[in-house]
Amino acid sequence: MTIDTAVLTNEEKISFALRSLYHRRGFAPYRMSRFEEYELYMKNKDFLRSPQVITFTDTNGKLMALKPDVTLSIVRAWRPAAEEVQKFYYDENVYRVSESAGSFREIRQTGVECLGARDDPGTAEVLDLALESLGLISPDYRLCVSLLGIVEHVLDLAQLQGDARRDVLRCMGEKNVHELKAVCADAGVTPQDAQRIAGLTLCTAAPSEAPEALGAVGCPEAAMEEAKRFAGALPPEEQGRVSLDFSILGDMRYYNALAFQGYVRGVPSSVLSGGVYDRLLHRMGKPGRAIGFACYLDKLERLEVGAHA
Amino acid sequence: MLNIALPKGRLGEKVYGMFERAGFECPSIHEENRKLFFENEALGIRYFWVKPSDVAIYVARGAADIGVAGKDILLEYRPDVYELLDLNVGKCRMCVAGPKDFRDDPARTLRVATKFSHIATDYYTSTGRDIDVIGLNGSIELAPILGLSDVIVDIVETGTTLKENNLAVLETIVPISARLIANKASFVFYKTRIEELTRALAKEATA
Numbered sequence: 246m247t248i249d250t251a252v253l254t255n256e257e258k259i260s261f262a263l264r265s266l267y268h269r270r271g272f273a274p275y276r277m278s279r280f281e282e283y284e285l286y287m288k289n290k291d292f293l294r295s296p297q298v299i300t301f302t303d304t305n306g307k308l309m310a311l312k313p314d315v316t317l318s319i320v321r322a323w324r325p326a327a328e329e330v331q332k333f334y335y336d337e338n339v340y341r342v343s344e345s346a347g348s349f350r351e352i353r354q355t356g357v358e359c360l361g362a363r364d365d366p367g368t369a370e371v372l373d374l375a376l377e378s379l380g381l382i383s384p385d386y387r388l389c390v391s392l393l394g395i396v397e398h399v400l401d402l403a404q405l406q407g408d409a410r411r412d413v414l415r416c417m418g419e420k421n422v423h424e425l426k427a428v429c430a431d432a433g434v435t436p437q438d439a440q441r442i443a444g445l446t447l448c449t450a451a452p453s454e455a456p457e458a459l460g461a462v463g464c465p466e467a468a469m470e471e472a473k474r475f476a477g478a479l480p481p482e483e484q485g486r487v488s489l490d491f492s493i494l495g496d497m498r499y500y501n502a503l504a505f506q507g508y509v510r511g512v513p514s515s516v517l518s519g520g521v522y523d524r525l526l527h528r529m530g531k532p533g534r535a536i537g538f539a540c541y542l543d544k545l546e547r548l549e550v551g552a553h554a
Numbered sequence: 555m556l557n558i559a560l561p562k563g564r565l566g567e568k569v570y571g572m573f574e575r576a577g578f579e580c581p582s583i584h585e586e587n588r589k590l591f592f593e594n595e596a597l598g599i600r601y602f603w604v605k606p607s608d609v610a611i612y613v614a615r616g617a618a619d620i621g622v623a624g625k626d627i628l629l630e631y632r633p634d635v636y637e638l639l640d641l642n643v644g645k646c647r648m649c650v651a652g653p654k655d656f657r658d659d660p661a662r663t664l665r666v667a668t669k670f671s672h673i674a675t676d677y678y679t680s681t682g683r684d685i686d687v688i689g690l691n692g693s694i695e696l697a698p699i700l701g702l703s704d705v706i707v708d709i710v711e712t713g714t715t716l717k718e719n720n721l722a723v724l725e726t727i728v729p730i731s732a733r734l735i736a737n738k739a740s741f742v743f744y745k746t747r748i749e750e751l752t753r754a755l756a757k758e759a760t761a
Contacts, residue, residue, distance in 0.1 A: 344634055387742050420741075421637040449745060488742075492636070508742045513616025514634065515738070 256353060256542045260336055262381045263355045263540060267334035270374060272357055275333040277318050283308040285317055292317060292499045292525060295342040299349060313341040316358060316537060320525060325362035325533050332359045332367070343543075344514070356519070356539035362532060368503065368521065369478050371536045375507060375517060376483050378540055382516060383509035383548065387486055389449075390505040391493035392475060393520075395459070395468040399445050402465070403429070403438035417446045420492050437463070445491045452476035455489040499525040505538070509548065516544050556599045556747055559613060559621035561606035561732075565644045569622045569732060570601065572641065576754035598747075610635065610735065619740035620748060625730045626709055630670045636741055638752045639734040642759045648673060650725040651716050652698050652705035658683075667697030668707040677707070677727045695719050 250258065268274070283300050290296050292314070299311040312318060315337050323331065336355045343350040357374060359366035372388075379386035396417070405413055409432035416425035422443045429439035444462025448455075455472040472489060479487060495504040500520045507517030519538025526535050558573070560566040570583060580594040580601050591602035604612055607627055612618040614633035626648055628637060648670065658664060660683075667688040668674045678685045688703050695715055697703040709730060710716065710723055734755060736748055 385743075389742060419635075419637045420736075423640040424637070508739045510739075510743055513614070513737055513739050 255545050255548055259382055259540075259545055260353065260355055260542055263378055264334065264336055266377060266381060267357055267374070270370075272332045272334040275319060275335045275358075277312070277315070277322075277335070277337065279312055279338070280309045281312050281318055283310040285321060286310055286313060289317055289499075289525070289528070291496050293341070295344070297342050297349070299340050311340040312337070313339055315339060315354060315356065315539065316522070316525070319358050320360070320529055320531065320535065323360050323531065325360075325531055330359060330361035330366045333357065350543070353542040354539045355542060356537060358535065358537035360526070360533060360535045363534075366534050366536055368536055371519070371538065372478075372505070373480065373483075375505065375519060375538050376486065378538075379486075379507045379509060379517060382540070382545060383511070385510040386507060387488065388483075388505055388507050388517075389488055389490040389493050390452075390475070390503065391491050392468075392471055392489065393494070393497060393500060393502055393504055395464065395471055396445065396491055396494065397497065398468060399442055399464060403434045403442060405429075405432060405434065409434075413442060414494055414497070417442070417492055418494050420446055422446055449488050449490045449492075452479055452484055452487055452489060458489075495520045495522075497524070499528070503536070507538075507540075511548055512544050514544065516541055555593070556620070556744060556751075557618045558599060558601045559604050559609045559618035560601055561609050561622060561624075562603045563606065565606065565624075565732060566603060566622070568643050569641060572643070572755060572758040573601075573751075576751070576758050578751060578754070607631075613735050613737050616737050616739060618737070619744055620734060620736045620751070622732050623735050625728070625733055626670060626673070628733060628735070629676075629728065630672050632672070633735070634738065636736040636738060637733050638736055638748070639756055639759060641732040641734060641755065644730070644732040646709050646711040646730045647723075648707065648727040648730055649710045649723045650677075650705050650707055650727065651695075651710065651721050651723050654720060654722045656698075656705065656724060658704075664705065665703040666705055666707055667694055667703035669694060670707055673727065674707040695721060 286298050298313050301309055303309045315335055319333060334357045338351050339354050340349060340351055359371055376388055400410055409428060412428045413425055416428060425443055426439055441463040448458050448462055450458040453476050456469040459469050459472055493504050493506050499522050501524050502521040504520035506515040509516055517538055517540045521536045523534045526533050560570055578599055580592045583592040583601060591600055593600045609621040609623040610627050610631055610633040613621040613635050624644060664683055664685045665688060666674050666685045667690050671687045671689050674687055694706045694708045697706055699719060716722060741748055
């Protein structure tokens, strides 16, 4: 059977290309039902991109939901095995409120998840795969990465807790330094600590320049070392396409260490997002470490056909 | 070309003046005509006027790379954009207002008339007060006078309209002013230019 690629939509072409990439890199396909017990989402509402979920009562009386997310289902089904890292890829439709339309949409999502009971599940490999995925979508792409350990360290130095910490994180996510400084002042944060947080919020730098940039805004030596380690782990040819950006923040009750978002020129919002989510595993009572990302294919409908296969 | 959405009207003209003084001028914008957008090719910038409440939509959806929107719009519609700078113009307050002698009766649900239902809901949720939001699109001050609502949540600039209708500010929810906003993807691809523009505007905002 031959397929006439001229009849394929952008979304389908990119989906095939991504699946082929993940398959070649040794990831196993993961298929799942469209439905999941609502309880799973109720317990982890903040992990979802939008809290609303389409629900219905099944014939046995159980409250079910049309899947708004894939990662939670994979983590729930995952059985940690001693030394093994399990690597999955998926291509699924999810149902959630679209950020732009404000109403429920069926959204096609392709992504990978790596889960390991003990060791690093393959952070470098997943970042590399995220970059390759963006390259398949468009030749003009960027990956913005935040090292969440540095963000937490700097907020801890300022002894920010509770509502004030939440408000500061919101301001960091908006690069809203004027409001951030006001929140810090109200919370009794010293001007020096507030200045450091503001500096970190505005710090966007190429990985090789990040340690120096972090030093310039008064971040501690440990933060500079962490940025140096990150830069060292990236392939040299990708250094120009990656930037450290500390306004990229996942919900830190679930994400830790790393959060990232991918952009391609011509699409007004991120087309890929992911991160390390060990804390989600622990919240769900599973030991281990995990990293993954998703590509949002619905956002690519109007993208001009570029380099993708 | 960097696309910049400005709010139509007096505020927009004031804000454009700040861009001009910051070195991002576009002389054709002063010509008397009905054009909706204006370019300075040499500087690589294009301005366009849009309804103030639409600026955030243009920016969030990438039709504009940056824009100027009121904090009221950002709080109400919560667009997924960066809020880079408080321009310190268009200053006013989001307030709860009502009859001068109003006393809240906690035994009843508070009826609140407003154009800003999210802001009103967030504010009263934070205080634990149960409210009934009455969404209106204009002449909000009429609502408590005619008994449609107990209070209103609205923008107050000078307070003259309230005074002339025997109403008064009861509480200030949040100060409002014009903010420079940026599309997140545009910020990634035009970072240097947007940062340069933000720095130059910051000087104007504090001048």
